Ligand SMILES: Cc1ncc(C[n+]2csc(CCOP(=O)(O)OP(=O)(O)O)c2C)c(N)n1
């Protein structure tokens with residue numbers, strides 16, 4: 484376990500994590516009320532990985548994330564009210580209300596998205612690092628992506644060029660043990676993801692992503708190597724999302740006990756307790772952090788509610804559309820008004836049907852469920868010693 488930093492840093496780490504947690508809980512509620520539209524991917528449970536990473540970055544460094552990045556933007560300093568306005572699809576949102584949950588973006592804070600294509604942010608990160616190199620700018624690009632993304636072709640291509648061109652880039656894989664409904668050992672032949680870039684000349688390490696100090700320390704070293712030695716590295720942080728993949732996830736691929744086991748070592752509560760036990764923070768300060776977070780989130784919702792929707796006639800602004808091809812069909816075939824939310828409302832039912840049909844469980848609807856798995860950073864790799872969760876019979880039998 485890494486040492487605790489000084490009191491004001493501890494306060495800041497706790498404050499950021501708490502703010503992100505409260506923000507996302509509220510975002511979930513606003514989604515239920517259909518105030519936030521589109522898809523919503525919450526990272527509740529992953530706050531230590533997010534804040535530990537950004538706390539090791541300098542202002543001039545770039546961050547590129549996935550579609551699960553409300554917290555990443557807030558951790559980089561984007562105002563929560565602007566993130567909430569984006570979820571609400573309002574003009575004061577970070578992308579003018581055009582991007583929604585998956586496309587939070589803040590150029591000023593050098594948070595370069597927010598990206599919906601799994602693995603698509605990897606080459607973008609290498610490109611940003613190449614541009615820094617080209618311009619002689621003292622900036623490191625930090626690229627955060629999921630365990631699932633480590634299987635994409637982009638992963639290998641990016642690792643190769645990053646190492647070959649000695650780019651100032653640092654990679655962090657947020658291993659939350661699942662890509663949608665598929666567990667790591669069912670989607671990746673190599674489950675030690677820290678080793679996955681070795682063949683490209685990029686070394687890696689594994690850390691406990693539920694410990695904000697461990698993440699901060701590991702990332703600081705990775706960023707240092709990128710900045711000073713132009714040596715890209717890969718850190719694998721074990722973390723866990725408490726909620727489903729998105730708001731429309733019936734979660735048939737994991738057991739309640741597994742979620743509860745991770746919740747018992749909650750990264751925010753554990754860190755607060757550690758700070759109090761070490762006399763670095765008082766109970767009063769911890770409470771103050773919670774109260775302030777609640778206030779900020781309440782203000783964010785009020786701000787988002789008050790912000791107008793983009794004007795209908797601005798629909799084609801900021802789009803790459805060949806003029807003659809623009810047409811209302813892009814919104815809806817029947818009439819020019821956008822029909823908001825219709826499809827999203829269908830999503831929970833559609834997702835359940837898919838899951839029950841076996842799509843989210845690799846075509847093994849009646850097979851044994853995965854066992855609750857402890858944090859591999861503490862307990863070793865899932866491949867070492869854990870029995871395969873699916874019997875050979877089921878594996879061979881169904882399609
Ligand atoms: C190229 C591509 N393929 C598939 C999808 C659908 N998809 C969205 S999220 C996801 C799972 C990604 O899992 P992971 O990388 O582990 O990130 P996590 O959601 O766990 O944060 C998939 C397959 C997509 N968005 N892009």
Ligand SMILES: [Mg+2]
Pocket residue numbers: 629630631657658659660661662663
């Ligand atoms: Mg994942």
